[in-house]
Amino acid sequence: MNAHDSSTPAAPADAPVYTDILAAAARIAPHAHATPVLTSRALDELAGCRLHFKCENLQRGGAFKFRGACNAVFSLSDEDAARGIVTQSSGNHGGALALAARLRGARATVVAPHNTPKVKLAAIRAYGADVVFCEPGQASRDEVTAQVLARTGGVLVHPFNDPRVIAGQGTATLELMATAPGLDAVIAPVSGGGLLSGTAIAAQGADPAIAVYGAEPLGARDAHDSLAQGQRITGRVADTVCDGLRAELGTLTFPILRSRVREVLLVDDAQAIAAMRLIWERMKLVVEPSGAVPLAAVLAHRDAFANKSVGLIVSGGNVDLDLAAQWFAAKPS
């Protein structure tokens, strides 16, 4: 009998391990912010538990993505860096990769869907990277990325299906666990699964008993359904206001999550926007809808977290203020 039955498969051989995350933390330390962990008595009362918000909206580039991009870019050999770096992104990873490449002195090209928010495109270009547009959906992303790689001879830093990127994302949770010891659970948003994979490896490396949850919009529930069905679901078109969470799990992240994540909690867009407004109003932090999904998940699943100490990865704050005003106006406050 195997130690891992079909419901808890082993992680793949190329998955990063805890020491990779420790190495990533040292590698990115000269460049990344150690972001604050903030608390709110008002939100604790509302949620019925003790919440610790890891503020990656205050990270460089406005999102956790800089951690993974920075670790990957500074892991490259000088020869590879000189070839130029290519990635695909709906926004935050693109900006982060562009910034990391600039710090390394390397050229960067970002393949982005044409419906990427203006504010995220502006950030990518402000860091000096080129943007090449594709259609929404993974197939077009992959096709255009392959074309760019062939044309430029560059090296790929995938936004999530890359062990260096996963290890970098896990460094946020290393800091969270050091600042808020004794967490019962940690919740990260899930899109392609890079952040949630790194979160799980870091959290369980520091405390094997901690419960790791994903939080996902109903309109992009491929991770939830993939874990429930035991196979990776691809080819759906996401429909959610959470523009950072529209990707699907990768071949590397799916088995990592399958072996490590207790559950993926679902929230609808109205719950995400309501949680976003709570964080703006009560914590005075600008977060994007994707970054509010973990709080929305706690509020929608109160019983699972009653009286517990819960870490939430507030993944990013890159939101168009005019769009945000429209979202808030669409709901009674």
Place this chain on the structure above:
Amino acid sequence: MNAHDSSTPAAPADAPVYTDILAAAARIAPHAHATPVLTSRALDELAGCRLHFKCENLQRGGAFKFRGACNAVFSLSDEDAARGIVTQSSGNHGGALALAARLRGARATVVAPHNTPKVKLAAIRAYGADVVFCEPGQASRDEVTAQVLARTGGVLVHPFNDPRVIAGQGTATLELMATAPGLDAVIAPVSGGGLLSGTAIAAQGADPAIAVYGAEPLGARDAHDSLAQGQRITGRVADTVCDGLRAELGTLTFPILRSRVREVLLVDDAQAIAAMRLIWERMKLVVEPSGAVPLAAVLAHRDAFANKSVGLIVSGGNVDLDLAAQWFAAKPS
């Protein structure tokens, strides 16, 4: 010849001194947040200097006001606390006093102008305090406050003209100076002058050579004009979107500022809103217009700060999101 000529008068005898601020820091430590000091390379580039933002919008109650209120309330004897605490406030001090009183187990009454923002009234009431309305303007505030004191037998904690409050406000700058050593200048918004007085005493206690500036809206420029004319100006009606900065200097704060502040820098409302938007977008922090006035002052007076290291007190984040959306919409982004 006196050591203090008419342009640099001595501070009054009841002005707090540096050791009062150290004592306040110890007194409020169990209750107040040590707020983060954040930086932004993007805003440094824009301003042409190195900015250190002391994030009092992340303070309990959403503003620095909790520091002074907490120090005053916990300085009271048990007998005085039992009489109930009365204050006057256009908002943030009222909420802070209400919260401090609740922590002390004391009753609180807040005299507030009827045009106080909804979000601030809601905070005062959420902390369990009573609200009594007055007309805008200092005369009505003082008259109604006297009535409430006579009716209730309570003790007054004035929002700024109180040495205990001034000492409490100064604790933010103690933390700022410890986190960002080597500042050339520090800038705080000025309304009644409690924050700026505490800021100056703390900053110059730690480093006598530091330059202390106030930042004030053009439509409430009584502090600027009072220092320029050498006498306290009263009785004007403020006209500014910065609802936290509409008070006038007090009999205690005016001489403190006169002896310690290099200059009060003026900005118009459009500059305040533009700076507020910059902080929301680039730093992912929700600040109210009053809290963005120091950044607006740096951007409006770049030459004074070129290449210097400057601390900014981001005084608060209690803003109505719907109002903020209107302000942003009124300006091209």
